[in-house]
Amino acid sequence: MIWSLSLLVAAIPARKELPQDMLRSAAALWITNILVFASWYWRLDAGGPRERELRGVHTDGAFLFPQMTLDQQAKREMGEDRWSPGFVDYLFLAFNTSTAFSPTDSPVLSRWAKSLMMIQALISFTTVALLAARAVNIL
Amino acid sequence: MKHNEATEIKSTYRGGCSRASKPEAPMKSASQQLEPRWPAMIALLSVGGLRLALPRSLSAGPSWTLLVVVGVLMVPIVWAHYSGFDALKLWVMSRPQSLQLT
Numbered sequence: 449m450i451w452s453l454s455l456l457v458a459a460i461p462a463r464k465e466l467p468q469d470m471l472r473s474a475a476a477l478w479i480t481n482i483l484v485f486a487s488w489y490w491r492l493d494a495g496g497p498r499e500r501e502l503r504g505v506h507t508d509g510a511f512l513f514p515q516m517t518l519d520q521q522a523k524r525e526m527g528e529d530r531w532s533p534g535f536v537d538y539l540f541l542a543f544n545t546s547t548a549f550s551p552t553d554s555p556v557l558s559r560w561a562k563s564l565m566m567i568q569a570l571i572s573f574t575t576v577a578l579l580a581a582r583a584v585n586i587l
Numbered sequence: 588m589k590h591n592e593a594t595e596i597k598s599t600y601r602g603g604c605s606r607a608s609k610p611e612a613p614m615k616s617a618s619q620q621l622e623p624r625w626p627a628m629i630a631l632l633s634v635g636g637l638r639l640a641l642p643r644s645l646s647a648g649p650s651w652t653l654l655v656v657v658g659v660l661m662v663p664i665v666w667a668h669y670s671g672f673d674a675l676k677l678w679v680m681s682r683p684q685s686l687q688l689t
Contacts, residue, residue, distance in 0.1 A: 451647055452638075452641055452645045452646055452647075472640055472641075473641050473642060476640040476641055477641075479637055480637050480638075483630045483631070497627075500622065501622055534623070534626070535627045536626060539626070
């Protein structure tokens with residue numbers, strides 16, 4: 449992904465690629481960025497999916513999901529007293545990071561997660577900003 | 588949300604990642620919810636598939652390589668998951684696969 453992104457960045461000023469190819473490539477890399485980082489968050493948070501399953505209740509993690517801040521009574525009423533994040537939760541987190549360039553509903557607590565989110569936001573921003581610059585003929 | 592309780596919950600966090608506290612005892616109760624793995628598998632295969640959308644000049648090697656590598660690596664991961672070899676899945680297959688995709 450990073451290799452392809454580097455090639456895309458290099459290709460923009462040189463105008464080697466057709467506009468359609470460039471748009472398609474940027475979209476593919478932007479979606480790839482979301483999926484790859486969602487996979488990283490899913491695999492690393494709280495020791496990975498297996499350890500989260502063994503723990504049963506998710507109270508120790510790198511992200512503060514909204515369900516984790518609810519009191520036990522509210523969780524029980526919602527039927528989520530044994531809530532644990534799944535891949536879709538991390539995908540949503542990664543999607544928000546790529547679109548808003550920041551976490552939205554889930555604050556980041558640990559340093560490794562902050563580092564990964566900075567890298568993800570930077571990749572997304574580079575892709576989107578360069579495409580926009582190319583679209584208005586700055587580059 | 589009760590503010591005090593949220594603060595209390597926050598204060599128990601130790602940062603997650605692989606260094607998070609180990610579970611004290613595996614819970615094998617019937618109420619234990621197993622997290623489905625198929626969404627992650629679809630996501631990884633999609634990454635391999637998205638590579639096909641890239642023009643040849645923006646990809647190193649044939650565009651189908653990544654899809655094949657992801658598919659091949661997924662076989663032992665699935666086998667390890669259903670056989671209970673979690674250590675193999677985690678250290679030999681899963682993380683190298685994420686690194687390779689990145």
